[in-house]
Amino acid sequence: MAFQPVKFYQTGTFTVGNRLLPDAERSVQANMRRTNSLNSGHRACQGCGEALGARYAIDTAMHATNNQMVAANATGCLEVFSTPYPETSWQIPWIHSLFGNTAAVATGIAAALRVKGRTDVRVVAQGGDGGTTDIGFGCLSGMFERNDDVLYICYDNEAYMNTGVQRSSATPAAARTATTPAVGPEPGNTFGQGKNLPAIAIAHGIPYVATASVAELRDLEAKVRRAMEFRGARYIHICVPCPLGWGHAPHDTIRIARLAKETGIFPVYEVEYGEVVSVSKIRHPVPVEEYLRPQKRFAHLFSPEPHKAVLAQVQAMADHNIRKFNLLEERAR
């Protein structure tokens, strides 16, 4: 039989092929000594993309720092579902201060560690899109600008889910939320520029910026690991679907996240010192309609019949991403 190289992703199933790999190359989650930093028993909804993303990201950061890590957490779903007094799911030193100050709190922790000579202990800050792109934006920009030694992770579920699905500056165009209802002549969220935080992070000239997705967990782990190899401000923006807010089945979280990537709506890429160093290519190009249709927040785009003009606008945004990041896999001619 001819030699066949091991593949991580087996065509059609996307199963993570850990068992086929030597120990050293296996994922952190597959490691018997993984830290379970966000332990089981927390109160996230079934199918929560944020809980999944946080579990992978923080366990990987712990692994990368030899468990010498402190986390600061913004107010939001992740904070509420993980620490209902008197319980906590966190197996790491963890602080929640406010909604809008997480990056600054992390700066303070990093400063304290530096002055105490504990530069072996690393700092991760994390929050949802509201805590990152809206209310925490000032502190985040300040942390970037000073290049403080903090990895900031944004779990982007594209609205204020904790307070009942209100619009944030990360909410996509046309999406229905509690404050952008699907009524009137232009239902759902308005079409604007959006607030492209990875691009804004890159504009700060920080060493490392990446986007990631819960549909590509090996890639997510690799990016967190890579981020921990740098000193200074780093930013990872993770697409984490929310069954409650997006209106999809809990078992479809990863499928929806994958469609966000495969349509080009959520480009997955990696930037070091301002240069794009990798992009996750689209394996099976699909029209945006396939991503939008299974989500109730976009139901008004298909009822009573498809709003072709709006769908074309969303498709144009996805196509723009595909061109900008050269997302299509090059095929043999």
Add this chain to the structure above:
Amino acid sequence: MLTQTEGSHAVAEAVARCRPEVICAYPISPQTHIVEGLGSMVKSGALANCEFINVESEFAAMSVAIGASAAGARAYTATASQGLLFMAEAVFNAAGLGLPIVMTVANRAIGAPINIWNDHTDAMSQRDCGWIQLFAEDNQEALDLHIQAFRLGEELSLPVMVCMDGFILTHAYERVDIPEQAQVDAYLPRYEPRQVLDPAEPVSIGAMVGPEAFMEVRYLAHAKQMQALELIPGYAEEFRAVFGRNSGGLLHPYRMEDADTVVVALGSVLGTVKDTVDEMRDKGARIGVLGITCFRPWPHAAVRAALAGAKRVVVLEKSLAVGLGGIVSSNVHNSLAAPETPVHTVIAGLGGRTITRASLHKAFGRAISGKLEALSFLDLDRAAVDRVLVREREVRRSGPIAEAVLRDMGAPGARIG
């Protein structure tokens, strides 16, 4: 070492001798000279083992202090006025988390109308946030209170605000005794945090607390402030033993023996009040002064005892509870053993309005003769107020209020003093 120096510089020297580990700063007048001084000490290496972080807002300044303190560092910041309001959410948070941050508040008015001059509205707006609030009478005390503040805050795991009058103290050159490092080291032990973010012993700080325990957590904050009332006199006593001078404590009584009229005040105005009282004493008036050094926790029992012999109380305050009157006077009234004792609230010095001995003589004299109103405004230009009120009755679009007052006054700068 005795030296002639600016109040802000004196405070910076005191803070530096407390060996802070993280200082965060965002500029706002009249606090700037303090953090500039500290910043240059860190930059030059004179203040070693200290991170000086220039942040993008006061909200970030307090948040960086929160993170630093939670990670076990001695943290300090300074602010004033709008800055204190801008960080208010984090101010409450620091107290709720029990983090012993020390912050100077260079007291200044709150806009609108924007005004950079001194009054106490900023500190008073945060009086119930859970911080200990100490008010300095002069620059020596401002310096001394910072050293005591770190000691007290770290013992109780509570944040402490040292309030000093903006410009009047921060920018005034006075003779102060700047302590030796060895003295401060003898008085202020190493910071041993009660809670710390430590990978060797992971804890979750800042969990969500529901109705089942929130009352208890809040009560504990109150209980700690009550403990502060017990600790503060002892710390002032120890301070005297090490540094050889009286500073701090709960109250500063002055010529209270046999006084039937007592003037209550906070901060730098106490100097003017004492001079006025001296002159009135010379003419036979039985009048004394009660300076409040510790405003939060409110020294209820001590105020009650100090005012036991008073036939009337005049509370001179540099803040206005709009729609009510006096803030300090409400606290004083609560502490009177005989609630029927008249308490006169005199609102004075708002936005830097000069408080003169002449005006105080008049107000105190009226109090003694029973003619002072329950609530009065020292040197209020009633005619200027009335002109605006008349215009508002007559014209719908009467225009912005502050501009109208200024236009009517002509050249207000000439009137100050």
